[in-house]
Amino acid sequence: MLETSARLLRLLSLLQTHRDWSGGELAERLGVTSRTIRRDVERLRELGYPVHATQGSAGYRLGAGAALPPLLLDDEEAVAVAVGLRSAAGGSVAGIEETSLRALTKLEQVLPSRLRHRVNTLHTATVRVGATGPAVSPDTLMTIADACRRHEGLRFDYASPRGGVTTRSVEPHSLVSFGRHWYLVAWDTDRDDWRTFRVDRLTPRTPYGPRFAPRQPPDGDVATYLSHQLSSRTWPCQATVTLHESAEAVADRIWPGMGVVEAVDEHNCLFHVGADTPSALVWMITSVDADFTLVSGPPELAEALRVQAARCLRAVRAT
Numbered sequence: 001m002l003e004t005s006a007r008l009l010r011l012l013s014l015l016q017t018h019r020d021w022s023g024g025e026l027a028e029r030l031g032v033t034s035r036t037i038r039r040d041v042e043r044l045r046e047l048g049y050p051v052h053a054t055q056g057s058a059g060y061r062l063g064a065g066a067a068l069p070p071l072l073l074d075d076e077e078a079v080a081v082a083v084g085l086r087s088a089a090g091g092s093v094a095g096i097e098e099t100s101l102r103a104l105t106k107l108e109q110v111l112p113s114r115l116r117h118r119v120n121t122l123h124t125a126t127v128r129v130g131a132t133g134p135a136v137s138p139d140t141l142m143t144i145a146d147a148c149r150r151h152e153g154l155r156f157d158y159a160s161p162r163g164g165v166t167t168r169s170v171e172p173h174s175l176v177s178f179g180r181h182w183y184l185v186a187w188d189t190d191r192d193d194w195r196t197f198r199v200d201r202l203t204p205r206t207p208y209g210p211r212f213a214p215r216q217p218p219d220g221d222v223a224t225y226l227s228h229q230l231s232s233r234t235w236p237c238q239a240t241v242t243l244h245e246s247a248e249a250v251a252d253r254i255w256p257g258m259g260v261v262e263a264v265d266e267h268n269c270l271f272h273v274g275a276d277t278p279s280a281l282v283w284m285i286t287s288v289d290a291d292f293t294l295v296s297g298p299p300e301l302a303e304a305l306r307v308q309a310a311r312c313l314r315a316v317r318a319t
Helices: 004-015 023-030 034-046 075-089 097-110 113-125 138-150 222-230 247-253 278-286 299-317
Strands: 051-054 059-062 154-159 165-178 181-188 193-198 202-205 237-243 259-263 269-275 292-296
Touching (some): 004 034, 075 113, 138 165, 165 193, 181 222, 222 259, 237 278, 269 278
Antiparallel strands (some): 154 165, 154 202, 181 193
């Protein structure tokens, strides 16, 4: 039989799997009587763990309490938390860098050497390229996330990149971390259409707006919609080509913000892309390294493709 302290830790580990346990199941797992389980549950409660009795059965469930008690993490969970805290310490959410470092220090003090080595190895081998995006207040992110979860309208002041501040009323759908920025995807009630907003440019107003019935996300899902908004639809030159490979085959060759791939069948897909100039479009389309057919685009794009093709032929003939 396990000693009392070891048994309490084992019991706590079982309760933290977030399922209902009957007293008999716990007793069988720990090799003790149901009476011992009842005593151990009382000890956990005295230590601040909110162990609730489940209704309709002689069972137990670990709930949320007024204070945060210690948590038990397995090896993979501990490594995941440590890596997440390291990322948060250098991320784009303002005000949590120092807090993340304090939490990481506490965690690393108790990590077994084998896990500390895994975390340090990953950190040493990882290089952050480029600057992070504009800092975003965690309070702002929490306010938006709460409104999304509750399906409650949101009002905020929004600073346009072209200057000026407007007050917007929206039905928030999702927060999306894309590249170096945070975005809110929402239904704009004044414009009767979907819109995206940079979170670092908005200041929420209180109180929340009325409750609303959630709408189906645009373009099937918010990630695809945001990719469209940040790629082809925002550029002065836009084009669509048919790539003569499947969407799965070319997916790894399309970087975020470059364009949007739309599956057609197992041999073809549509590639929607945008750029500043027709020449830039030519480079982006050909960089995918797939046979393609031009579907639509500015008149200058066809000529730019011919010029590029002639340039490549001259290069081959010169060798």
